[in-house]
Amino acid sequence: LGFELAEAVRNIDKLDARGQALVNTHMVVPPTVYLGISKYPSEQLIDYLKEQTSGLVFINANELAAQAGSNKAVSAVMLGAFTALCPDIAETILLEELLARLPERVQELNTCAFKLGKEFVEGETR
Incomplete structure (x- = not known):
C-alpha cells in the first residue's frame, strides 16, 4: 500500500515480483514546490512505478x-x-x-x- 506517490516510489523495490502495488495518487507536495523552488514530478513518478511492476493499481x-x-x-x-x-x-x-x-x-x-x-x-x- 502506497499512501502517496513518492512513498510508493521509495518502497517499490521491496515489492515481490509477483506482488501488487495499490498506490494513492494523492501528492504530499513539499514546501519548496509551493515556493516555486522546485517541481513535483508526479508524471515521472507514475511512469517509474509503471516500469517497475505490472501489478499496479492507482487510486485517488x-x-x-x-x-x-x-x-x-x-x-x-x-x-x-x-x-x-x-x-x-x-x-x-x-x-x-x-x-x-x-x-x-x-x-x-x-x-x-x-x-x-x-x-x-x-x-x-x-
Missing part, C-alpha cells in the same frame, strides 16, 4: 474519502481497496477490526469509505 483515495464525508478516511478507503485485490483477506473481519478502533461517531463514514475503495478497485480490475 483522498477524493474517495472526501466523497465518503471526510478526507481523514483515506486509510479506510485504502483498506477497502486492498480487500478487492486480496480475496483471501476476509473483508468483514478487516472492516470489523477497523471499526473497533474508531469512535462510534465516525464508523458509518469509514464504512462508506471502505466500500468506496473496494468498489473502485473492483471496477478497475474487471
Whole structure:
C-alpha cells in the first residue's frame, strides 16, 4: 500500500515480483514546490512505478474519502481497496477490526469509505 506517490516510489523495490502495488495518487507536495523552488514530478513518478511492476493499481483515495464525508478516511478507503485485490483477506473481519478502533461517531463514514475503495478497485480490475 502506497499512501502517496513518492512513498510508493521509495518502497517499490521491496515489492515481490509477483506482488501488487495499490498506490494513492494523492501528492504530499513539499514546501519548496509551493515556493516555486522546485517541481513535483508526479508524471515521472507514475511512469517509474509503471516500469517497475505490472501489478499496479492507482487510486485517488483522498477524493474517495472526501466523497465518503471526510478526507481523514483515506486509510479506510485504502483498506477497502486492498480487500478487492486480496480475496483471501476476509473483508468483514478487516472492516470489523477497523471499526473497533474508531469512535462510534465516525464508523458509518469509514464504512462508506471502505466500500468506496473496494468498489473502485473492483471496477478497475474487471
